[in-house]
Amino acid sequence: MHLVADRLEKKFGAITAVADVSFTAVPGQVLGLLGPNGAGKSTTISMLAGLTKPDSGCVTIDGVTLGTGADPTKRHLGLVTQEIALLEELPARMNLEFFGGLYGLRGRPLASRIASVLELTSLADRAGDPPSQFSGGMRRRLNIACALLHEPQILLLDEPTVGVDPQSRNAIFDTIEVLAGEGRALVYTTHYMEEVERLCDRIVIIDHGKVLADDSLAGLLASTAVSNKLTLKYDLPPDGVALTEIAQLAGVTQIDLAGTELSVSAADLGTAAPRVLERLAARGFSCQELTSRRANLEDVFLSLTGRTLRDT
Amino acid sequence: MSHTVAAFRALVRKDIAIFLRDRRALIVSVLTPIVVAAFFGFLFGGTGSGGNAISRLPVGITDLDNSALSKAVVDSLKHDASLETQLVSEERAQQLVRAGKLRAAIVFPGGFEAQATGALLDAGSQHPEVKLLYDPSQSMVQPVVAGLLTQHVMQRISRPNFTGNARAAPFTLDRIAVATGPRYNGYAHSFAGMSIQFVLFMGIDAGVALLLMRQEGMWRRLRAAPLSRAVLLGSRVVSTTIIAMFILTVVYLAACLIFGVRISGSVPGFIMVACSFALLAATTGLMIASVGRTVAATRGVAIFAVLLLVMLGGAWVPAFLFPEWLQHVTEFVPTRWAVDGLDAMTWRGLPLQAALAPTAVLLGFSALFALIAIWRFNWEDG
DSSP: OOEEEEEEEEEETTEEEEEEEEEEEOTTOEEEEEOOTTSSHHHHHHHHTTSSOOSEEEEEETTEEOOSTTOGGGGGEEEEOSSOOOOTTSOHHHHHHHHHHHTTOOHHHHHHHHHHHHHHTTOGGGTTSOGGGSOHHHHHHHHHHTTTTTOOSEEEEESTTTTOOHHHHHHHHHHHHHHHHTTOEEEEEESOHHHHHHHOSEEEEEETTEEEEEEOHHHHHHHTTOOEEEEEEESSOOOHHHHHHHHTSTTEEEEEEETTEEEEEESOHHHHHHHHHHHHHHTTOOEEEEEEEOOOHHHHHHHHHSSOGGGO | OHHHHHHHHHHHHHHHHHHHHOHHHHHHHHHHHHHHHHHHHHHHHSSOOOOOOSSOEEEEEEESSOOHHHHHHHHHHHTOTTEEEEEOOHHHHHHHHHTTSOSEEEEEOTTHHHHHHHHHHOTTSOOOEEEEEEOTTOTTHHHHHHHHHHHHHHHHHHHHHOOSOOOSOSSEEEEEEOOOSSSOOTHHHHHHHHHHHHHHHHHHHHHHHHHHHHHTTHHHHHHHSSOOHHHHHHHHHHHHHHHHHHHHHHHHHHHHHHHOOOOOSOHHHHHHHHHHHHHHHHHHHHHHHHHOOSHHHHHHHHHHHHHHHHHHTTSSSOGGGSOHHHHHHGGGSHHHHHHHHHHHHTTTOOOTHHHHHHHHHHHHHHHHHHHHHHHHOOSSOO
């Protein structure tokens, strides 16, 4: 099923939380909604989940406009909330029975679905324990499981890894990849670039309620003025002649010298790095330390907004 | 439709499961009203609490003598600042005392004047038997009325007949408790009052829990499901009502089994009043959730409001001890109707008809609170 956000706009008083936001989530893919806190991600998710009515624009699922309240179209959606919204006093299995019941599931179909989601989230052996006895990662996984009982074809995950350890985070990533592999459309909000880079087939960068970019990671890196970076350390700093030669090499976009550390920006590090090293060696400068870093989403975000995600 | 019913059931079952799951909280929620009610019942039903009635006591008078003396005494009683008298037949007097409309009634027998005058002059002659019908739940009323009666009779009779050697009241007072139940139990009123107080507290907790659900993201998750407002709020009202009924049932079972309280009136009437009050507690909680903002502030204000309601409702101190104006004011307080309704069906032993007005008023308030809740409920936050 396709989820389409079409020119969504939402204001709270004089403040525009979301303005003209459009994108499409397609089956089998994870769409990452990346932006800093207060960018409008949660408001967008609220509209996508049918919790908040847009002031203008609409959300459609396979062409059917999504409403709020008891709209049956909501049955195609599963929402994993940012907060761990569980019944702490009740065992995991009773939590799942409750959330399944909200979608009309009962009896054998419900029992079957509970077994399935417990298996998927690796919680089958803890089904009888209440979430209050779980680790943070297990609670997060149960939080996801509760949204899967009614087999939604579209899953909205609102920062589902906040506060979990790396091992649990990887387990959640595995679950998400399985769900996408089953042909579901996933919308994943986060402000962790690494998660988006690992999981998302398509990335929507949002800031101040507006979509700044909507593309694959490769497309974003290609379309934005960002470069890979090579950093070299020397005992003696390269002289002016050497620097001029390096700057004129094909593919090199920028050089910076700070003390004995030379930074070289290049579109293609694989081609540029050997040439830089060769030219400096020919000039008698022997490299003591070399590091390289590929351009990433942080650079894209910095390029688009003028600030880093961590600044926000 | 079946999905909606299943969802409604899931929501109700969830609330009840959470209530039953916490054994300690469950025990406290039923044990507290029992313990407090037992204490109050001991105080009010046991050795006299003394004190004077604050308002004018409504007292009925039946004059079967119709003599100059009896008329003079009746007139004197009418002008007493402590009493609010009305002339009624003896049968009517019994009915009104039984219904709690009169605190007591005085019946002057035929031949009162002749016998009383004779007794004043000759202590050995026959004394007239004046009946004092009183409400056994309000034991302090009886000596007050008896004292006032003695005072007024003595004042009237001694004017033309004073000889200076009268030694005692020239009549004997036959004190007759008018109760329809098998026997009056001093705990009955306190159990009505305390169960109402603590069930209302439970209603507050249910409302505050709804606010917590908002804070913790649960409300957001519930609204993500294809559920109408009616299902989300209606299920909450139903589950809270069921829990309230559970508490009332356990508390009254303890009252009956341990403290000998009896539903001497109509059992269906008792159930009607209890159910309508349980519904009131549920809608009160919902209203609190709809107007409240933060959990801490809401809890504080709600507890204050409930304490005010139960106090004005006569749950702590019987309402007849209030000043007269306050007694009228409290007729607009739903808890007053709840207390009176439960009293009527337990120790007063009144029939089903006596439960109709309290039930109607409680249902009316429930509807009002539910409307306010729906009107003020913020659907999109959280």
